[in-house]
């Protein structure tokens with residue numbers, strides 16, 4: 225593997241992990257993500273440009289992910305974020321985020337919040353994705 | 360014998376135990392899991408999730424082959440430890456189609472190494488339509504049930520599942536998701552019946568009491584990953600037992616390609632899949648059980664004429680439903696990966712032309728598999744899915760299949776294939792059948808809603824995804840007895856004196872109810888008929 229692609233995989237792991245968790249991912253998560261990403265086919269030019277854009281503009285990962293979910297759900301870029309999610313789900317330190325242990329009355333409200341945020345992100349994302357694709 | 364799947368195992372056991380000193384050689388592709396069995400933990404799903412730092416190895420796969428990306432297709436539920444079921448299939452069993460996407464296996468135990476254990480006995484009307492003798496099948500069902508162990512309940516659905524079977528073990532305990540739906544059904548039973556539906560416990564080839572070396576189901580919720588304790592019936596267990604007998608010989612790494620019938624014997628040709636060399640064996644009688652597509656290939660290759668063959672396959676789709684009362688419920692309690700409830704649509708009450716839904720709760724297939732289906736940002740999707748998952752009820756609907764529409768299998772030359780051919784498949788339903796199917800799905804949606812389970816999504820993985828196949832060499836009871844590419848009642852290939860087909864190739868009609876118990880019962884009848892002819 226070329227050293228620059230390994231660096232990019234690691235950078236992607238850091239960026240996508242932080243996006244999914246809201247905090248930096250553990251070393252184990254990064255190590256696993258890098259191993260998993262090495263099994264994926266290389267990105268084509270358009271997707272590689274989009275990843276580079278996201279690494280430089282990390283605030284845009286959420287909106288672009290949301291837009292891709294609607295416009296290009298099979299996008300390999302989204303596939304990489306998804307891969308990080310699968311890796312995180314399989315690490316004991318993140319299990320509570322994936323297996324709810326208690327039922328809280330605030331959950332309904334929190335979920336409504338997520339749904340609203342998802343909508344807002346999708347709208348912003350469509351604009352960002354259009355700009356990023358032209359850049 | 361060719362094949363160690365559910366049908367091969369039952370036919371071989373019948374031959375070996377039938378007296379008369381039959382000696383059986385089983386030829387089988389026989390792919391095994393040599394990667395995961397040693398690393399799967401003994402703990403239950405939640406304890407594994409919270410403690411095992413290496414869990415990614417079996418949940419995602421050593422090569423991350425268990426992280427799906429792209430369209431949901433046939434066999435999406437195969438986890439890394441079960442993926443050996445389909446190993447070498449694309450190379451050795453090439454199939455081309457843009458309308459039919461079946462799942463075939465070259466594994467030791469075949470598709471049965473990962474089947475969902477759902478058992479249903481066909482009604483007499485269904486058996487007759489399929490070309491199977493009701494009385495003999497009833498005896499064969501009991502023989503199979505005694506052998507594999509079936510748990511179930513004498514409830515509203517029993518007429519479609521365990522029917523006349525005796526010695527049925529008590530059902531497994533339901534998890535919260537199934538129990539909630541079942542309680543709702545019991546409250547609204549009369550209304551549901553009026554709509555032509557019956558719900559009951561799914562009959563499973565799963566032990567709820569220890570029998571011999573097989574243990575009782577331990578509620579580990581690792582059903583999609585391992586066979587620890589052997590409470591779930593897998594055909595390799597039968598073949599393992601047979602291999603202890605002197606008159607039984609098992610040979611793996613053999614892909615049987617064709618046969619040649621001689622006056623007093625049959626020569627079976629194949630490829631050694633490890634060495635890539637041609638092999639051949641001579642036997643007095645040949646019993647084929649490589650699955651209906653496999654039998655079609657072998658039989659067509661064995662004759663000069665290469666006709667189009669028919670195929671039956673249950674149309675299938677699944678509905679993702681939510682039971683709102685369970686939203687956000689703790690996911691740490693007991694969960695079961697197998698189907699716990701079945702819902703049957705039998706509007707005429709005739710136990711014929713019945714549609715069947717197998718109902719599942721969701722946990723051990725992991726959140727990421729359903730998160731990718733959500734059309735929103737992944738960081739919002741996973742907390743939402745975590746919240747939805749305890750309330751998620753999957754309703755897999757199977758429809759009966761009779762001939763109609765355009766469907767065919769053709770074996771065509773292909774130089775790139777190790778067998779020098781490729782199976783080309785076409786499958787579509789008639790407009791009438793499509794319309795009826797949609798109407799039935801609407802009825803399923805409505806009845807689920809009346810039980811408090813609201814459909815949020817319908818997924819159609821395409822024709823072939825039911826993994827229930829039959830009818831490539833249909834039974835023919837005509838007087839001449841030599842109509843090519845059909846089977847005589849009893850499973851002998853028409854026009855042949857020594858070749859039998861023990862899988863579902865002969866069925867002329869495919870009820871929606873899980874086919875495998877009937878496949879195994881028919882395999883026994885075929886083997887008995889081979890013994891009688893010997």
Ligand SMILES: Cc1cc2nc3c(=O)[nH]c(=O)nc-3n(C[C@H](O)[C@H](O)[C@H](O)COP(=O)(O)OP(=O)(O)OC[C@H]3O[C@@H](n4cnc5c(N)ncnc54)[C@H](O)[C@@H]3O)c2cc1C
Nearest residue numbers: 362363364365366388465469470475477615650873874875
């Ligand atoms: C995930 C899953 C869930 C399922 N759930 C259910 C369920 O709940 N209820 C139900 O009724 N059914 C279910 N099924 C379907 C069930 O598994 C099949 O109907 C059944 O296993 C078919 O058995 P078979 O013996 O006819 O063929 P197969 O299982 O396909 O066995 C074929 C055997 O022949 C061998 N073989 C194939 N070709 C060759 C060749 N050319 N040379 C040598 N050997 C060959 C293979 O190695 C294998 O041993 C499920 C299937 C899957 C995959």
